[in-house]
Amino acid sequence: MGFLWYLTIRIGGALATVAVGSFLIFLIMKLAPGDPALAVLGESATPETIAAYHKEFGLDEPILVQFGIWAKMVLQGDLGKSIALAGKFPIKDLLATRLPITLFIGMYGLVIAVVISLIAGTAAALRHGKLTDTVATSIAVLGISMPDFWFSYVLILAFALSLDWFPSYGFTAPGESWIGAFHSGFLPALAIAAPMAGVFARILRASLLETARREYVTAARSYGFAAPFVFVHYVFRNAVIPFVTVLGLQVRYLLGGVVIIERVFGISGMGSLMVDAAFARDYPVVQACALTFLVGVLFVNLLVDIVCALLDPRRTR
Amino acid sequence: MSDATLTVRNLATGFKMGGRVMNVVREVNLEVRKGEVLGLIGESGSGKTVTGMSILRLLPDNAVTEADTLDFLGTDLLSLSAERFREMRGTRLAMVFQDPVGAFNPSKKISWHLKQVFERAGTKSPEHAARAKNWRQASIKLLADVGIPHGANVMRQYPHQLSGGMLQRTLIALVLVFEPDLIVADEPTTNLDNIVERQILRLFRDLQKRLDCGFLYVTHDMTIAAMLCDRIAVMYAGSIVEIGPTKQIFSDPKHPYTQGLLASALALDTKTERLQEIPGELPNPGNLPPGCLFEPRCKFAKAECRAKPPAMTDVGGGRNVRCVLYGHG
Ligand SMILES: Nc1ncnc2c1ncn2[C@@H]1O[C@H](COP(=O)(O)OP(=O)(O)OP(=O)(O)O)[C@@H](O)[C@H]1O
Ligand code: SF4
Numbered sequence: 308m309g310f311l312w313y314l315t316i317r318i319g320g321a322l323a324t325v326a327v328g329s330f331l332i333f334l335i336m337k338l339a340p341g342d343p344a345l346a347v348l349g350e351s352a353t354p355e356t357i358a359a360y361h362k363e364f365g366l367d368e369p370i371l372v373q374f375g376i377w378a379k380m381v382l383q384g385d386l387g388k389s390i391a392l393a394g395k396f397p398i399k400d401l402l403a404t405r406l407p408i409t410l411f412i413g414m415y416g417l418v419i420a421v422v423i424s425l426i427a428g429t430a431a432a433l434r435h436g437k438l439t440d441t442v443a444t445s446i447a448v449l450g451i452s453m454p455d456f457w458f459s460y461v462l463i464l465a466f467a468l469s470l471d472w473f474p475s476y477g478f479t480a481p482g483e484s485w486i487g488a489f490h491s492g493f494l495p496a497l498a499i500a501a502p503m504a505g506v507f508a509r510i511l512r513a514s515l516l517e518t519a520r521r522e523y524v525t526a527a528r529s530y531g532f533a534a535p536f537v538f539v540h541y542v543f544r545n546a547v548i549p550f551v552t553v554l555g556l557q558v559r560y561l562l563g564g565v566v567i568i569e570r571v572f573g574i575s576g577m578g579s580l581m582v583d584a585a586f587a588r589d590y591p592v593v594q595a596c597a598l599t600f601l602v603g604v605l606f607v608n609l610l611v612d613i614v615c616a617l618l619d620p621r622r623t624r
Numbered sequence: 625m626s627d628a629t630l631t632v633r634n635l636a637t638g639f640k641m642g643g644r645v646m647n648v649v650r651e652v653n654l655e656v657r658k659g660e661v662l663g664l665i666g667e668s669g670s671g672k673t674v675t676g677m678s679i680l681r682l683l684p685d686n687a688v689t690e691a692d693t694l695d696f697l698g699t700d701l702l703s704l705s706a707e708r709f710r711e712m713r714g715t716r717l718a719m720v721f722q723d724p725v726g727a728f729n730p731s732k733k734i735s736w737h738l739k740q741v742f743e744r745a746g747t748k749s750p751e752h753a754a755r756a757k758n759w760r761q762a763s764i765k766l767l768a769d770v771g772i773p774h775g776a777n778v779m780r781q782y783p784h785q786l787s788g789g790m791l792q793r794t795l796i797a798l799v800l801v802f803e804p805d806l807i808v809a810d811e812p813t814t815n816l817d818n819i820v821e822r823q824i825l826r827l828f829r830d831l832q833k834r835l836d837c838g839f840l841y842v843t844h845d846m847t848i849a850a851m852l853c854d855r856i857a858v859m860y861a862g863s864i865v866e867i868g869p870t871k872q873i874f875s876d877p878k879h880p881y882t883q884g885l886l887a888s889a890l891a892l893d894t895k896t897e898r899l900q901e902i903p904g905e906l907p908n909p910g911n912l913p914p915g916c917l918f919e920p921r922c923k924f925a926k927a928e929c930r931a932k933p934p935a936m937t938d939v940g941g942g943r944n945v946r947c948v949l950y951g952h953g
């Protein structure tokens with residue numbers, strides 16, 4: 308199986324998942340109580356205007372046809388209009404301001420988690436059974452078991468309120484100032500990163516230790532290669548594959564974290580948009596947010612699969 | 625002996641397990657001479673791998689190795705620092721592994737492995753350094769030498785794309801790169817099918833003649849030992865119980881364990897399978913019998929066998945046996 312063939316199959320699979328996933332999202336929103344016509348037209352709507360609305364948006368058609376109409380609109384970039392929030396804005400414009408903020412915080416957190424876990428996981432594995440290992444592993448367990456909202460409050464108390472190094476609330480969008488974004492985004496990103504860093508570090512540590520026991524590592528030593536060379540090209544190079552795989556799987560939890568952290572730090576990103584919309588029963592917005600999250604997760608998973616395939620020749624060649 | 629490549633005196637290796645050391649190999653005395661194949665034979669778990677890996681210092685960190693002598697061509701291996709020992713590997717000491725598939729870095733192509741070993745061997749001598757510069761041509765030639773005519777193609781492959789036999793040939797080519805003085809091979813044909821096994825054994829024989837090096841060949845297969853080895857050391861429960869020239873061991877096995885091994889090997893040949901298998905099991909390394917380690921399974925066991933471990937006795941003809949039937953040493 309060639310690499311291009313593998314790529315085609317994975318992209319096809321991802322697209323199919325988007326199709327099925329978006330249909331489910333659509334279906335759930337359909338099952339939600341209340342007539343969208345009423346929601347849009349208001350309580351004063353007459354039966355005639357309601358019927359006209361139903362006809363215009365195809366609400367009398369079979370469910371699959373309705374899905375087709377909706378999917379076609381989405382593909383053309385029309386996500387519909389908000390019915391409660393933000394004065395009936397086009398949802399597209401809402402997302403255009405919110406999505407970059409969440410992407411920034413999420414990426415920032417992911418990068419922090421990867422950097423921390425690479426250092427901590429490698430240090431723990433290299434110093435296996437020694438004090439460094441025990442300390443790093445205990446911190447990792449702490450990072451995993453701390454509830455993220457609680458850790459957020461600890462960070463705010465320590466670094467924003469007491470030390471005043473970072474703002475405790477709000478976020479400067481990268482569009483305004485990159486430095487401001489990195490500065491004001493640091494605590495939220497760190498709060499998102501903590502549990503992920505713990506999981507990643509433990510996976511990397513376990514994977515490094517497991518790989519170090521492989522016969523090819525002994526073989527490498529038998530050729531008299533220097534220890535750093537063996538570590539980099541034999542141990543780390545092969546141990547990083549499961550690490551990247553787990554990283555991809557964790558991205559979905561990243562989303563859950565984003566929703567909570569955006570609320571705690573008062574950041575108007577996708578997470579708070581979705582929560583606000585849900586409370587306001589603004590179904591089209593919830594739908595659009597869910598769809599965005601779905602595409603985001605699948606995109607990252609696809610990316611991770613491709614990286615893994617490049618790293619691990621056994622998968623594709 | 626002046627022509628000894630490797631001299632091992634009183635080697636003992638154990639593993640640290642929860643605060644105490646569990647001894648798995650003890651009182652190992654052997655000598656691998658230049659241009660000779662010494663077979664190390666014994667059933668699974670008897671400590672053959674641990675012995676070979678102890679000599680090359682390739683065991684994990686929890687292993688503890690001690691010896692009175694560990695001499696390699698005049699160099700005292702025991703006193704070498706880790707860094708000086710590393711310099712011996714990949715230039716003068718080599719190991720060939722049991723599982724050729726597992727001995728390659730799965731993320732790297734065959735060409736990468738050859739290149740690295742050539743570069744490593746380049747530190748050995750100016751000729752090796754010169755060959756390392758032209759490693760591609762040199763690799764293709766070496767691969768042809770080990771029976772891989774289309775070396776350029778093989779070099780483009782990843783390890784998982786090649787058969788076990790191909791990989792074992794390539795592994796041998798890697799050893800040929802630096803032309804070691806001592807090779808330790810640990811059951812290098814166990815994972816191969818019969819036909820390929822024969823081919824690889826022949827290759828080993830040629831290789832060893834060509835390099836004129838010392839060769840310690842670990843196996844549990846008497847037939848292979850008979851084909852390949854000049855002398856044989858029989859290992860039981862971490863100790864060598866009999867050592868001597870292959871011909872004599874086969875024509876006149878002395879130790880009851882050697883007799884049992886031979887009988888079961890012959891039984892396999894004549895299809896009366898397993899009838900002659902030695903009854904019983906290896907003793908647990910944590911709970912060894914006080915006297916002769918083979919005593920619980922021995923037909924000839926008597927009271928004095930239980931009293932204390934028998935010593936190695938020279939029975940003449942370059943043969944030593946560890947059994948009270950042949951004296952007390
Ligand atoms: N890393 C280790 N830690 C603890 N015990 C070990 C280790 N490696 C080997 N042993 C023990 O040492 C003993 C001898 O094992 P060894 O692998 O040398 O046997 P062997 O003769 O090579 O057997 P086989 O024919 O199955 O390869 C066994 O009891 C084994 O459990
Ligand atoms: S010493 Fe005794 S028990 Fe051991 S092999 Fe010889 S006869 Fe058997």
Ligand SMILES: [Mg+2]
Binds near residue numbers: 673
């Ligand atoms: Mg073994």
